[in-house]
Amino acid sequence: MWQNGLSQANQLNLFLMDVEKRAWRIAVVSVNNPDDAADITQDAMLALVEKYGDRSAQEWPPLFWRILNNKIKDFQRRSTVRRRWNAIVGKSADNENDNALEQLSQDHTGPLELLGAQVAATDAYQAIHSLPPRQREAFCFRVWEGLDVKQTALAMGCSAGSVKTHLHRALESLRQTLGAHLDSLSEPSSSANAEGGLA
Numbered sequence: 001m002w003q004n005g006l007s008q009a010n011q012l013n014l015f016l017m018d019v020e021k022r023a024w025r026i027a028v029v030s031v032n033n034p035d036d037a038a039d040i041t042q043d044a045m046l047a048l049v050e051k052y053g054d055r056s057a058q059e060w061p062p063l064f065w066r067i068l069n070n071k072i073k074d075f076q077r078r079s080t081v082r083r084r085w086n087a088i089v090g091k092s093a094d095n096e097n098d099n100a101l102e103q104l105s106q107d108h109t110g111p112l113e114l115l116g117a118q119v120a121a122t123d124a125y126q127a128i129h130s131l132p133p134r135q136r137e138a139f140c141f142r143v144w145e146g147l148d149v150k151q152t153a154l155a156m157g158c159s160a161g162s163v164k165t166h167l168h169r170a171l172e173s174l175r176q177t178l179g180a181h182l183d184s185l186s187e188p189s190s191s192a193n194a195e196g197g198l199a
Contacts, residue, residue, distance in 0.1 A: 008053070008054070009053075011057050012048075012049065012053055012057075012060070015060050015061075015064075016045050016048070019061075020041060020045065022145065023041045023068050024037050024038060024041045026068065026072075026140045026145075027041050027068065027071075029125060029128050029129050030072045030076070030129070030133075030136065031072065031075055031076065031079075032129055036075065040068070040071045040072055040075055041068070043071050044064065044067045044068040044071045045064075047067050047071070048060065048064050051067075061147070061151065062147070062151040062155050063154075065141055065145065065147065065151075065155035066154060066155045066156075066157065069137060069155055069156060069157075073133075076133075123178065124178065127173075127177040128140075128174070130177070131170050131174070132169075134156070134158075134162075134166045135166045135167070135169050135173065136170065137155075137156050137166070138152060138156065138163050138166035138167040139167060139170040139171070139174075141155050141156065142163070143167075149164065
């Protein structure tokens, strides 16, 4: 593995380089704005370095995804408050970037193959973005990132059973939204995964 023979700082740097684009994609799907997603990703990376840089390399993935998840939730809460305030004072909320999903599909390639090559990229990203937050988190961590059930439970702050339930519902919703192209999409196997998780 790339960790062998490298200093802690170099290991962390390589980890962040490897995870940055994937984290950005997850953030885009969640907040629907590439620039905000980039800021969230950078904040999560910085937090990992500052708080957990001295942990072992094996601990970084679930810790990072948990941090990213919390950063996304914080951003969404702030956005909700800002929209409510703007409504109260009679100002329009900041315009959403209507081309965010289209830009994402044009500028970046990646795990859309998991949703079937025949599904339009914008439709797929919009369908994922429209999932309830917990279902979207389970889908992104389990299907896109390939985290096992235990790691996903840590990232989401819930039990392993909840991860499986959220993922199952997410896949069912995506099948209904995107149609027959997703008929073959199945839940990742958990037979080799530990059943433990957070209560």
